[in-house]
Amino acid sequence: MVDCVVVGAGPAGAAAAWALAKAGRRVVVIEGAPWPRSRACGGGIAPVVAQWFDLDLTPARVGTVQQLQLTWKLGDPVDLTLDPRASLWAIDRSKFDDCLIQAAIALGASFQPETRATAATWDGTHWTVTTASGTHTAPYLIVADGPQGDGAAWLNLDPPPARSGLIIEASDPNPSATPTARFDFGTVKNGALWSIPLPDRAQHIICAARFRGSRDRPEQLEAAARSMADHLGLKVLGSPRPLAVRLWDGDRPLHAHQAVLAGDAAGVADPFSGEGVRPALWTGLRAAEAIDAALGGDGAAIARYSQTVADGLGRDMAWAKRLSTLFNSVPKLAYKIGTRRPSVKGYIGKMICGELQYTYVADRAIKRLTSMLGGNLFKA
Numbered sequence: 001m002v003d004c005v006v007v008g009a010g011p012a013g014a015a016a017a018w019a020l021a022k023a024g025r026r027v028v029v030i031e032g033a034p035w036p037r038s039r040a041c042g043g044g045i046a047p048v049v050a051q052w053f054d055l056d057l058t059p060a061r062v063g064t065v066q067q068l069q070l071t072w073k074l075g076d077p078v079d080l081t082l083d084p085r086a087s088l089w090a091i092d093r094s095k096f097d098d099c100l101i102q103a104a105i106a107l108g109a110s111f112q113p114e115t116r117a118t119a120a121t122w123d124g125t126h127w128t129v130t131t132a133s134g135t136h137t138a139p140y141l142i143v144a145d146g147p148q149g150d151g152a153a154w155l156n157l158d159p160p161p162a163r164s165g166l167i168i169e170a171s172d173p174n175p176s177a178t179p180t181a182r183f184d185f186g187t188v189k190n191g192a193l194w195s196i197p198l199p200d201r202a203q204h205i206i207c208a209a210r211f212r213g214s215r216d217r218p219e220q221l222e223a224a225a226r227s228m229a230d231h232l233g234l235k236v237l238g239s240p241r242p243l244a245v246r247l248w249d250g251d252r253p254l255h256a257h258q259a260v261l262a263g264d265a266a267g268v269a270d271p272f273s274g275e276g277v278r279p280a281l282w283t284g285l286r287a288a289e290a291i292d293a294a295l296g297g298d299g300a301a302i303a304r305y306s307q308t309v310a311d312g313l314g315r316d317m318a319w320a321k322r323l324s325t326l327f328n329s330v331p332k333l334a335y336k337i338g339t340r341r342p343s344v345k346g347y348i349g350k351m352i353c354g355e356l357q358y359t360y361v362a363d364r365a366i367k368r369l370t371s372m373l374g375g376n377l378f379k380a
């Protein structure tokens with residue numbers, strides 16, 4: 001018997017397990033994949049997350065990126081230089097997730113890779129999680145099974161739909177002395193195309209994803225990613241790897257009985273940029289705090305978790321969604337206006353690195369864009 005079962009060892013589950021173990025709670029993490037597993041991801045993360053852990057996460061870093069380039073359909077470039085103290089991290093996701101889970105194990109967490117959870121049932125006091133090799137029972141449960149897991153249904157919760165994307169890895173025959181992350185607008189309709197350099201490996205990860213609309217056209221995403229590789233003179237390595245993400249689309253209940261959802265299972269990725277690792281880590285840590293408090297006798301802690309996520313993340317994500325809606329309605333105009341103003345250029349860099357929230361800039365950006373369109377295209 002443990003205090004909590006965590007399903008999924010991605011950033012959300014691993015962060016939750018680490019925090020619970022650090023608080024002296026008994027925790028078991030069940031992970032379906034063999035470990036360490038290769039996880040497709042752009043691997044660009046805001047350096048602010050390192051401040052949330054008293055751990056050395058730098059072994060998972062494949063370099064830092066100080067230069068950003070924004071483009072419209074791979075042309076009309078706008079260059080931004082980040083403050084060196086706030087450079088974007090390019091991480092190896094396999095190592096990053098492993099770093100966190102090893103830290104949790106070192107604090108006493110039990111870890112079971114290659115063990116897929118097939119069901120979880122609530123008997124009024126405990127959760128029982130079923131796997132092919134047996135069951136795990138605990139009073140508390142964290143479901144952190146990512147964008148394509150079934151776990152939310154065990155709690156009768158309904159996360160937002162998974163959006164599709166892919167990555168391609170590409171080598172760089174002429175690596176630049178100033179590695180540059182690129183964010184392109186307009187090539188992928190209702191979505192995004194971006195590339196994160198891995199400076200220590202002379203490689204790039206190119207990502208294409210659709211964030212709105214219902215039709216999946218993976219061949220178009222692949223064509224967009226390949227066109228960016230060609231444009232940058234990169235050599236594509238291997239085949240594209242599909243992946244999904246659940247973007248925030250409104251505050252929802254994220255708890256049931258003595259269980260909570262965290263990370264993509266909760267649908268908390270940024271609807272404007274697709275960034276999901278930072279919100280996964282953040283919700284994993286908040287989930288652990290809620291369960292630690294509940295185990296300590298705070299009867300309202302689990303119910304408060306949904307509100308904590310709404311207050312701490314949902315407010316900002318609501319602005320990200322408004323910005324995304326407007327940007328995708330008039331992408332060319334939004335790109336022109338958004339990237340030409342010097343103040344906006346400064347904000348973009350700070351937002352990407354986690355130093356500034358949408359809340360502080362999106363209201364003004366939306367008002368300016370809508371007024372330039374001469375109407376109330378979008379109600380902020």
Ligand SMILES: Cc1cc2nc3c(=O)[nH]c(=O)nc-3n(C[C@H](O)[C@H](O)[C@H](O)COP(=O)(O)OP(=O)(O)OC[C@H]3O[C@@H](n4cnc5c(N)ncnc54)[C@H](O)[C@@H]3O)c2cc1C
Nearest residue numbers: 008010011012032042043044117145146165263264276277
């Ligand atoms: C094209 C694209 C590029 C992206 N690039 C970036 C980026 O550069 N930076 C960024 O911040 N975000 C990026 N994201 C989003 C990011 O990858 C996710 O938001 C993030 O991985 C979510 O973390 P998580 O812990 O919630 O889930 P995951 O990382 O998916 O972890 C969930 C874990 O649960 C396990 N699991 C699933 N089902 C079960 C089960 N039944 N039993 C046991 N284990 C189970 C899985 O094997 C997995 O290990 C990108 C998304 C897309 C689509």
